[in-house]
Amino acid sequence: METDAQRIRELADGLASGLAGATDDEVAAALAESVTSLRRLADVVERRSDALAATGRLAPVEVVVPVLGVDGCSAGWVGALLEPGAPRPRIVVAPTIADLVAMVRESTGIRVVAIDIPIGLPDNTIRQADVLARQALPGKASSIFSTLTRSAYAAATRLEADSVNRGLVGQGVGAQAFALRDKIVEVDAWLRTRPTVTVLEVHPEVSFAAMTGAPMTASKKTDEGRDQRLAALAAAGIPRPSVLQGQGYAVDDVLDACAVAWSAARHASGLARPLPDPPEVFSDGIPAAIWA
Incomplete structure (x- = not known):
């Protein structure tokens, strides 16, 4: 199976092949810079994959931009x-x-x-992001609060939000979840x-x-x-x-x-x-x- 690193290198090779036909110096320089960046990224991805396979942990992150x-x-x-x-x-x-x-x-x-x-923010469904995040945290799923519907966040009080959310997705609104309302909005x-x-x-x-x-x-x-x-x-x-x-x-x-x-x-x-x-x-x- 082709890896992410291999796909990135193929993209770099494709760009590199275009360098020969570039007649504009500025375009050629931009292509060369892109090829170099892609090959560097492929090396990073490959190191990450090797580290994960060997230890079960991801390799240390490299900060490439702020x-x-x-x-x-x-x-x-x-x-x-x-x-x-x-x-x-x-x-x-x-x-x-x-x-x-x-x-x-x-x-x-x-x-x-x-x-x-x-x-x-969902309209009338449960977000899959929240469902999948809970699945990714066995034993710690309670740290993921359910995101309310957009209409529920528009409510002025928790009781009103609770009524709105129950009507749309069948879930009530706890105090901790509603406490995030102002920051979410x-x-x-x-x-x-x-x-x-x-x-x-x-x-x-x-x-x-x-x-x-x-x-x-x-x-x-x-x-x-x-x-x-x-x-x-x-x-x-x-x-x-x-x-x-x-x-x-x-x-x-x-x-x-x-x-x-x-x-x-x-x-x-x-x-x-x-x-x-x-x-x-x-x-x-x-x-x-x-x-x-």
């Missing part, structure tokens, strides 16, 4: 910025998702923003401004499970859970951030943001996979999938 992983926190949003050549993630905090991304873009050209929040509104950056949904527990080959066993709120996640991140190529907590954000918020950034870096390298594949698309037109 990416931002984001998690919600009491201060608003906390981000872990990964940049090529940087020794460790840079932690940034802002009250809104728009402010956070704008602040980071003032100093670096981020290519991917990954967020631990549902993106792509905020990100949804921001996406409708068409930010000029790739935006993904990532769930940190799914990312940690992908890193290590199994779900994290200890709660992220405990010392053991913190140490497990720091070790998983280090093995996955994400060094310990210089800051782990601050005003309005806790250790678990930062570690979740780092895990989300790991998936963003994998997406930038063409290695991340969506749940489901391909993503669902509802009436909002926004692809709905959890990436890892």
Whole structure:
């Protein structure tokens, strides 16, 4: 069976064959740069596959472009910025998702923003992203909240949302799920401004499970859970951030943001996979999938 690395190399070879016929120097230079980048990507993919086959763990991620992983926190949003050549993630905090991304873009050209929040809201069905994420986390499925319907998020109160959601999909609305409403609506509104950056949904527990080959066993709120996640991140190529907590954000918020950034870096390298594949698309037109 042809591997991903082989397919990428074939694409590079196809572009390389076009170099001989390129009469424009600028076109030839662009083709040559693309060929080099594709061959480098093929090498990365091959190393990842070899590491996974040998150990059951993915090889450490290579940060090829700046990416931002984001998690919600009491201060608003906390981000872990990964940049090529940087020794460790840079932690940034802002009250809104728009402010956070704008602040980071003032100093670096981020290519991917990954967020631990549902993106792509269903109309009258259960999202497959949530179903498949639970299946990927045996013993930890409760960490995945069901995304409500778009109409339920438009409700002013949990009781109203509960009634709307039950009528559409037969599921009620718990307090914890409804507590995410404001942040979900905020990100949804921001996406409708068409930010000029790739935006993904990532769930940190799914990312940690992908890193290590199994779900994290200890709660992220405990010392053991913190140490497990720091070790998983280090093995996955994400060094310990210089800051782990601050005003309005806790250790678990930062570690979740780092895990989300790991998936963003994998997406930038063409290695991340969506749940489901391909993503669902509802009436909002926004692809709905959890990436890892």
